[in-house]
Amino acid sequence: MQYISTRGGIDPVSFTEAVLMGLATDGGLILPRAIPRIGSETYNEWKDLSYKDLAFEVMSRFVDDIPEAELRNLIYRSYESFDSDEVIPLVHHGSLHIMELFHGPTLAFKDVALQFLGNVFEYLLEKNDSIMNILGATSGDTGSAAIYGVRGKERINIFILHPHERVSKVQEKQMTTVMDSNVFNIAIHGTFDDGQAIVKSIFNDLDFKEQQSLGAINSINWARVLAQVVYYVHACLHISNHENDKATDFSVPTGNFGDIFAGYIAKRMLPEGTIRKLLLATNGNDILTRMVQDGDYSLSEVTPTSSPSMDIQSASNFERYLYYLLDEEPDRTKQAMTQFAETGSINLTDFQDQIQRDFIAEKATEEDVTATIADFHKEHGYIMDPHTAVGMHCALKHQRKGIPVCCLATAHPGKFAETVEAAIGQTIDLPESIQNLMDKESRCELMDADRNLIMDFVKKHAKHG
Ligand SMILES: *Cc1c(COP(=O)(O)O)cnc(C)c1O
16 A cells, blocks of 8 residues: 655655654645445455454555554554453444443543554564654643553653643643653643644754654544544444444544544445445534535634634644545645645635535534533433533434434543533542542643753653664
8 A cells, every 4th residue: 555645745655654754744644545445245244353353454454564463463452451342332322322432541532543653653663773752742632642652662752742731630640640761741831832833843943853853643644544444444333233234424523633534534445325424523613614514614713612622723634635625636735725824714615515425514512512411411321521522412413313323432521520520410430540640640841832942851851763
């Protein structure tokens, strides 16, 4: 399998080159040259596979430069850290199915991809006898999942910036209580955007990047998308056992368009009619909802909500979908993205029919989120987190009679206990890993949001090959 850039400016690369490249060197995003198709016969043979074996079958369609036994081993190790034997359990309420993606070490769906990416990095560095210093900024969930993905790995150091006192207590503790010597937490006086801007500017210093062997772990890495494709296939197989092979809708709480883009790949990969529609759910930060409903992809201000991991305007994975929308023509993609960088908007009204063939979109207000958590708890005794509720709101609104819908549950409710408890009017049981956090020792540098200070710190503590 060869990989190309959405902007057409790189020679085709292998899977492992794509993983190490992260963002394509021409500024575009990396995609497989062609999406593999799975016939019904193969699909039916997958019905009894465990999650790990299914992950191998799906991923090996996209990876041909890691020997099979090694790929299988990487996958097995990645999902051993999950607290459920099924890895990703499904809960059924009639024709509504909830896919619980939060059984990994940091209790949010990002573990599914970052446990895998951490192991792939380790494997590749070992093979090339090299090292990597990962640098990233987080608003909460990504940082902890990334730290848990690489903690204790010999060839990797990780530096994660988070905004001081602007992440939740659980998120802060999850990051700062990891005592492995390769983990460096930096709390900055400033916002997430300040952290993000510093990281971007450091990556733009190509000499520094090379000298310090900097690596990125953000949501544009192809390996992250790939790991997420697997659970859509897994859900389809399980739901079709329950629902006599009917086409399924998926409802996906969306921020950076990463998770739902994995669903789009799965839809194109599986036999026609396996996935019907992708329901794109946003909170009040609704650029993507406007894109689907009105063809209006234009930036506005980010407003804070109770689903903070989706408080995003510019969706970093959107360019991947745009490439398909524009008939896989890199020049047009590049032109559209240049226009977006200059004007903050792309007009997609001419593409409405095409977009709505695959997507339905809905936004949830803060009141919708609270009401959804409360009502669903009352009716089914099931407690969901605010991100999941954004998706559930959309699913309930657009559910069609006779069509199964699968809601992606992206975080454990205990991770956002305050909002959840306020909604249902009672306290909830916290998972053990959260209960223990508060008493644990933690370690973190507090620094000004100053690029040079951060660079000095990284340089001082970086691993060198
Ligand atoms: C990151 C995140 C999302 C959004 O996922 P995207 O891939 O950015 O669309 C949703 N829910 C939770 C809990 C998250 O951490």
